[in-house]
Amino acid sequence: MTTVEFTCPGCRQTIEVNDEMRATILEVGCPVCTTAVDEDAFESA
Numbered sequence: 614m615t616t617v618e619f620t621c622p623g624c625r626q627t628i629e630v631n632d633e634m635r636a637t638i639l640e641v642g643c644p645v646c647t648t649a650v651d652e653d654a655f656e657s658a
């Protein structure tokens with residue numbers, strides 16, 4: 614289980630996420646503003 618940093622391209626919110634949360638965000642979008650995101654929004658913390 615790795616932790617990566619998610620930065621939303623829509624609302625600029627930064628959130629630390631694990632693999633499970635990352636998969637969910639890729640599927641449903643940003644948890645804050647629901648903007649669709651791709652792999653580019655994640656980087657290793």
Ligand SMILES: [Zn+2]
Pocket residue numbers: 621622623624625626643644645646647648
């Ligand atoms: Zn957002």
